[in-house]
Amino acid sequence: MAQFTYTPASVSHKSITFLLILLSAKLFSLLSLLFCLRFLIALVTITSSTFLRCTASNFVSYGGAILFTGTLLVVQSSYFVACSAGTSGGAINHGLYGQDFGSTTIIDSMFADNEALLGGAVALLCESIDVHLLLGSTFSRNVATFMPATESGGVGADLYLNYGMTEVHDCTFSEGRAANMAGSLYSLSTVLSISESTFSRSDAKNGGALTLASGNNTIQSCSFSNTNATELGGAIFVPVTAPYYAYKNEDDPTELVVSDSRFEHCTSANGGGMYVDVGVPLEVRSSNFTQCKADDSGGGIYASALAPSNIQDTSFVGCSAGFSGGAVAIVDGSVSVNKCTFVDCSISVVVETATCLKITMTDLFGDGWFGSKLYVMSLQDFVTLKRAGLDLTTALAVDEGTSSTDDGGYYGGYGSYGGDDTGATDTNSDFDTSLVTDDYTFDGNSTFTTYVTTLTFGELGTGYEQIDTVCFDKSDGEDYVVVTTADESKATFVLCFILFAFLAHITTLLIIYHFICFVPKRSL
């Protein structure tokens, strides 16, 4: 007969383990159910639909066609045309600021001619790390407008992404237009991956196609062509700061990896292909920059104080700039360039806009009366350089043809040399006051970037004044004619008269001396 041995400890242990497993399973089931319910409750799928000219017209309004505050939005094979919203998401706005959870999937859809302040076509504003997918979709002619009254907007003509992990694959972006940043896509995503997508003919003030303001960004096998920025980053702009309304997560550092991508005919003032700002680690691999152009610096890439970065196996062909770095401009930071090819890259500084004169002006007597006077005349205006008797406050003042309303780059900086013009109506005077000494001797780079109407010099109390180089803008195509005035003639006349008088005086004395000393005396 078998003897049953009761062992309370072992039974208790097994029971508790079993109960724990059971409870865990129940809990997991419950959570799964809740999780599924969450989607069941907040899942919207839109398929094969067309949204035409939908408008959310309030001053503050979101999602011209769809404002979705649920959890999961799926849009497939749909068209969104000419929709607009007052604030964000001209066609679709998913989530509001402060809303957690929210994933968006857009597949094989088209967005055209939509408009909003942020995200002309689509704005994804949820503040969680959910996944957004944009696959095989087309964005064209969408616009992010700027609102001057609030100085906001103009960000992300096609897409505005806020947080989350976003993947953009096989999408086409064209002719987007943003008044401020991102002619196509503005991203604050934590993780952004763009692959096998094309960006073309879009433009913005900064970031002709992309502005990547945060997170870990990867661009692979993409094409950027004919994208333009008026200021920074013809195709890609990676800023160190973002506008206040763009809600940049300052704690989320930005990284950028570009590989197997092409940049063609991208243009901007700085960084024709891309402009990457302070502290960002940049990696560019196996990419091509062709005919990218910067009006100022960095035809292909402008890199400003980057974290250690790497450009590898990349070619720059026919890139150019107007001032420095036809292909690449690296300002501060550490960059390694490895196995790269640079072909037909160039700088062409336009000097026709800065015609230089070397002028020396001398006040012969230091009294300001016999001063030199020099007129430099154009067909439209003229420059007067006059040594004496003129008020410095109105001198150098009129340096861009705006007449007496221009208070001048030079005198505006008086007492604080080195600064640019602070004149209220003077927007572009650039007399290089940093090189001006206290006695108003100009040397080196005294430069007028726009042509000058009247330039005069006041009574300085010194006998000598020199202007080594003064440059005049000829961008208007005008030629300048330098003429002297009657002052020199007067001075010449007076000085010649004095010289003649002295010479005559000496000649007379010498004749007298000759006659007295050397002419033979008749008798003594």
Add this chain to the structure above:
Amino acid sequence: MRAPSRSPAQMGLLRTLPMVPSLAFVSIFICKTTILQILTFCNQFDSIADALKPFEPFDTCAGSGGGAMHISASATVTISKSAFYDCVTTNANGGTMALISDTPLEADQSVLTVTDTIFGKSTSSHYGAINFASLSKASFMNIEITAEDADVQSLSGVFFLSGGSMTCVSACAAGSYGNCTAVDDCFSCLIDECTACPVSMATHTNI
């Protein structure tokens, strides 16, 4: 014999006669001063005449340049195994590269290291057909200039150094030498071509 009498005019003239040299001296001095003043004045016309000459290009563009690469503001850049062809700057320095520093201070200097790299045609209308370095550190090791001399032109220099330092060496280790040609203050060496130094000719450094 009585001395002939002199007229009052003659007497006055004789009295002033000793003063003539001093008067002449004073006159000459004044004249000289005046002439100097006139010359100064004429110089002014010269300056104006200079101004009327055909305008020279704006030659104060130290901050511009670098047909392919511009490196400035304390940047540290390493270029390796790369190639530069047909780079050109117009009215700027450094046909291929411009290396600029804001100050000569060590901490502010931009540093460029170029290794195993080929330079083709490169021209600059200003200074440095290939490289312009100002107040910076440039180092070229194992570089080859494949262009003809006529295709490496500038106003002055191929590797123009305006302050700072520049070193040029082949990649050959001690005990061997490269197939190099002097170009300006640098060398163009066939990449990675090294020959062992003859016995008793080896050095402890590469050249």
